[in-house]
Amino acid sequence: MMSSPRRPIILTRRKRPFQRNEADETQNKSSTASGARSVSASAQDGIRVVDHPTRPEALVVVVPETAGLQSVLDALTVKRKEGGTPGPNKFIFLSGRCGSDDEVKALFQATSENKNRPEAGVAGNDQTLPNSGCTCKEKFDGCVQLQEPQHTEENPSAVKGPLSERPPYSYMAMIQFAINSKKNKMMTLKEIYNWIEDHFPYFRNVAKPGWKNAIRHNLSLNDMFIRERADGKISYWTIKPEENRGLTLDQMYKPAFDPVASSFPQAMQSESSVVVMSAPVAEVEEERVCIPFSEPCNSEQKEILRKRYERISRRKQRLVPLSNEEPVLLFDSSLVSTFQEMECDLEPRQDLQLQSETFKTPDKGSHPFSSTPSNSPEPWKSTPLDKGNRSVMDFSPIRTPPQRHEHSELSFCSTPFRDLPLFGSPRELLASCSHEQQTESSNHSLTEDFVLDTMNDSLSNILMDISFSGLEDDDLDMANLSWSQFIPELKLDVSL
């Protein structure tokens, strides 16, 4: 029934194209009119740059595998000249053959439309936030919360497909989803409960009440979740900004049984690769977040990338791909091979057997011979062929090596994207990018970093957040930093 206790298993590599079910174009109801500029695809070397349908600060870049990095930069430069000054600062790269621009936009419309749900219709608990002395800015568009479509009371049973299947996300992941869904990135415990119950009815309907204990346990135990007390009595849970990957539920791809996310166009489900990465929100000076591209990479380069990965992620154990009914996010296999040796040989999976009873209740067996309690020494009753049931999503907090400050005090009015700019200028980004290497082998190109940082988020989620403070929407005084000025510099560094 319940899946195994260990579940970093989030986004898994898929083997075949999805079994696409039909009810697709039914929910194209999202905000195509709100922030969507027109699709302006500048076809250079087959590259197409498409506005994100709902997020004006984001661009979707469709890159064929044959296209070089130079072409991408050119295309972005052209696109930059078309747009206004506070242009997009987030880039979602799709590598591989994709359908039309509308299909690309529909792709992100579907996933960014976050489960139409009344955000404040549950119990009225959420009103505590805007009223309790919090003077946050009301409109902040750099954040993730794109929904609020004022659907009052849809059928909450349609939120998840089977209505009560346990989501494939760990508690740590779900808490991050919940907190990152708020503008100010802070939630009370009760709000977290409600968010999870609303988005995953499993916990409201079938889970034992102990799941709330588990939530509290995770909040306390994980260093990335910190409690901040307002002057009043209520305390909010936040995510350490320097460890926040900005993960949100809408970044996750929902498998076919999800009626909302299943509207992927068929053409994209075969060979495309979606690479979306959330950069850490706080200051990141040592490790760079770069565009992932598949470049050939020899073994020692792999080793360098592996070590670099270990510096960035707190995770000590590598993640590996695969599974079928877990949520899947498509990506190009050539990206994987640089870090994990292409273990895509998944067996046909004789599914069932004791499928529904693999969860072993504790205290039952008292296996007297193995120190790991479940390593049943009788091999005939082991769970059949769990190989292949692997994943690649890394929800672990970001490791920030020096850990300079013990975490800032409670700052209510801060939107992390604004108060904690990644860099003061594009030149700072590039300087730190090449500065990092010069101690050891200083001759590997920038594209290696791309691949590396792909590994950092386990090849699944790379949203490049350049997000200079000078380019923020309301800091237009500094916005004369030309975006196209940034592109040639990057080009220069790469060609070196």
Place this chain on the structure above:
Amino acid sequence: MMSSPRRPIILTRRKRPFQRNEADETQNKSSTASGARSVSASAQDGIRVVDHPTRPEALVVVVPETAGLQSVLDALTVKRKEGGTPGPNKFIFLSGRCGSDDEVKALFQATSENKNRPEAGVAGNDQTLPNSGCTCKEKFDGCVQLQEPQHTEENPSAVKGPLSERPPYSYMAMIQFAINSKKNKMMTLKEIYNWIEDHFPYFRNVAKPGWKNAIRHNLSLNDMFIRERADGKISYWTIKPEENRGLTLDQMYKPAFDPVASSFPQAMQSESSVVVMSAPVAEVEEERVCIPFSEPCNSEQKEILRKRYERISRRKQRLVPLSNEEPVLLFDSSLVSTFQEMECDLEPRQDLQLQSETFKTPDKGSHPFSSTPSNSPEPWKSTPLDKGNRSVMDFSPIRTPPQRHEHSELSFCSTPFRDLPLFGSPRELLASCSHEQQTESSNHSLTEDFVLDTMNDSLSNILMDISFSGLEDDDLDMANLSWSQFIPELKLDVSL
């Protein structure tokens, strides 16, 4: 049967004097001849300074409650003049009325005699350490491992009283005991297993094999335990030096059923207080480890001390005293009242009831109403009157606020006491001690720090380790730093 999962419950406040059983003076077999100097008690104001029976670097200072700090310093100065140059640098303070000097020495003989057990007689696994390319110094006397009395094969059944009662120590504590028992403060996993099995036969005899899983789990999860790989294949587990409290099993007081530790003189079991604290081994510059004395302390001072405690200890939740069959370490109640409001009103404890079945097997109940699974909403089947079953020992790692370095590389030949001196000079100690305060209320005296740092180790274990590098036994070139020169400075600072 098994006690509750949550067990920071280590050293508990006791209510009445112990039921002292008789087999006491039988094991005075320890190394009185080895490093024991003669008892030289300099009675000033009733203070007696006694050499530690087995540890030449340590002094036992018996301080009546009426004695002032000045008297202690005078007594230590006198004692210093008697000894040689590399004099003792560890001080164990006994406050309260104690017996004769021999009784005092017998006290520490009994407890420091660490469970006579052949250290290499189990399976031969321990030989990996001295042979595997480790070039550690063979003789290091600043460490804890005092046993090795070459008792080949005593009855291992006599190690613990009931032969298979679960020890009251958490896994984290036991791992610290194990690792700190080694000279070089590093152990392989197998060595840790063996040490625990040898010292607590419960795990060899009655525990389910899952306890080894728990050990590994603790090693991995706790940041204070770090794995260091030699160039070879074996990997050692160590304790982050800056978080190591130096806890050892022989610092713990064993209750009466323990035949070894039960040899406390009767006179000391009534009103004495043992205060032993291990200073962190690594560099500690912000927070001072000071002598605990009971000084009157008003409420705002308490608040300062409480906040300071929170800076030092990683523990977020206060510890509270009490229990009866748990190991007990005596301490003066006036020390407690400064931090924890003297909650010594323990009920008479109607002991049994479902005493032997309080451990609830998971998955049994499915309590559908409380998010903490065991909060059985039926109050009639709750465990009876657990109030009073409290403790005060803090095994949590020491919090080092800035966390400057990511932990040094694997240094095999280092003995932490030598390589990581606490201070370069006594003056540095005092400077940092008074330097710490000057930001806020700079007028509270040094004795407040004493009380505070008592709180840090939960009023139970304070071993003052002054341990200047210049006073180390083989660095005699710098040893002309007079010890008596240090004492007046401290005196000056205190009287200020």
Place this chain on the structure above:
DNA sequence: CTTCTGTTTATAAACACCACA
């Protein structure tokens, strides 16, 4: 007094990784 929130430990489990047979 209870309930909710928060902290800490214990235990089971899955699985990754690796030395070694």
Place this chain on the structure above:
DNA sequence: GTTGTGGTGTTTATAAACAGA
């Protein structure tokens, strides 16, 4: 060389006790 295999290490889940508001 490959290939299991068992020991070691990491991570998550769950139950539980208990502190504190």
